[in-house]
Amino acid sequence: MRLSGRGISCVRGGRDVFSGLDFEACSGEALAVVGANGSGKTSLLRMIAGLLAVGGGSIALEGGASELTIAEQSHYLGHRDALKPALSVIENLAFWRDFLGGEANDAMESLATVGLDHVVYLPAAYLSAGQRRRLSLARLLTIRRPIWLLDEPISTLDAPGAGMFSNLMSDHLRRGGLIIAATHGPLGIAASELPIGASP
C-alpha cells in the first residue's frame, strides 16, 4: 500500500503553518516528520488521521482495504493517551480492542511485550507517564492496523522502553506496515526524513 499527500497546506488560527507539502510512504517504510516546535508536525498527523480538515491538496491511500477510510486503518498515538484513570490497565486496553474492532491480538500478550504484565489490574490513575505511554503502545499491538501515526512516541519512554519500541516498529514494518512519526530525536529505525516548516 502507498500513502501519499500532494500540495497539502495547513492554516491554524488564521496563520499559514505550512503549504505545498508533498509526502509519500509505502508499505514497510517509515517517514520521520521533523521540524521546529509549531511547524505543524502534529497538524499533519491529525490531517492524515482525519481529525483535522485538510486545508488544501489531498491525501490518498492506494492498496489498502477499499471499504475503509484512512482513519479506520490507522492508529493515532497523540500527546494524550486516551486512558481512563478509573479503569484498570486491562480494562482500558480491552475497551479499545472491543470498540475499535477488527483483527486483534491477545491483550495480555501485548501487555507482556510492553512490560506492563505486573500491573494488569492496577487502575490507570496510578501509572507513571512512561507506563501510560507503554499502555498506549499495547493498544497499537493489540489491534492490528497497517498505518501507525505517531506523535512524539518516545518522548516519555526510558532507554529500554525506547529500544523495545524501535523493535516493535521494525516488526511492524517487516509485516508490511507503514509508519509516519513526528519526532525531535532519532526513532531508532531506518526512516526517511520529511522536513516541515521553515528550515533552520
Add this chain to the structure above:
Amino acid sequence: MIALAALIGRDIRIAVRVGGGALIGVLFFLCVVVLMPFAVGPDLKLLARLGPAILWLGALLASLLTLDRLFMADNDDGSLDLIVMGQTPLELACAAKAVAHWLVAGVPLVIATPVLGLLLNLDALPTAVVALSLLAGTPALTFTGMIGAALAVTLHRGGLLMAVLVLPLSIPVLIFGVAASEAAITGLSFAAPFSILCALSLASLVIGPFAAAASLRHGLD
C-alpha cells in the same frame, strides 16, 4: 454492536467508580426536593399541589448538572479522537454514550421519585404518575442535552453555556412532563400530554445523536 456495548459498559463503569459522579445528579435532586418544603412552609395542600412541578424541576436541573461532562472528559484525555477514528459511526457512538448517561443519571432520578414524593405529601397515585412521566421524559432531557454537551466540547469551558443552550430545548419536555404528572391530581386528561412527552423523547432520540455527531465533527481540532 460489540463496540457500542463496550462503550456503554465503559461509561457506566467509570460513572459508578470513585469520582465518577453517578450519584451527583440524584444527590442534587434530593437537595432541591428536601429544601422545597422548608421554603414553601407548612401548607400540606399547597405542597401536594406543587409536588409534581418541584419533582420535575429537580430532575431537569439534576440532569443538566451532569450532562456537560458527557463529551468533555473524552475530549480532555484524547479518547474522543479515537472514537471519531473508529469504524463505528459517530452518530451511534453518541447515542451509546447518551444511553449510558441516561442509565446512570436518569434512571436513579426515576427510582428516587417515590421516596421524594413522600416529602412533598404526594399520594401513591400522583407519585407513580410523576415517576412514569419522568421515565418517559428523562431520555428527552439526555438526548437534547447531548447536543449542548457536544457544542460545549468545541468551546473550552463551555459548561454554563451548555445549560443556556439546552434550557430552551428542555422547556417543552418540562411543560408536558408536568402536565402529564398533574393530571393525576387535577383529573384532567393524562393521555394527551403523556403522548406528546413520549413523542418528544422519541424525536430527540433520533435528532440528538445526529446533531451531536455533526457538532463534534465540525468542532474537531
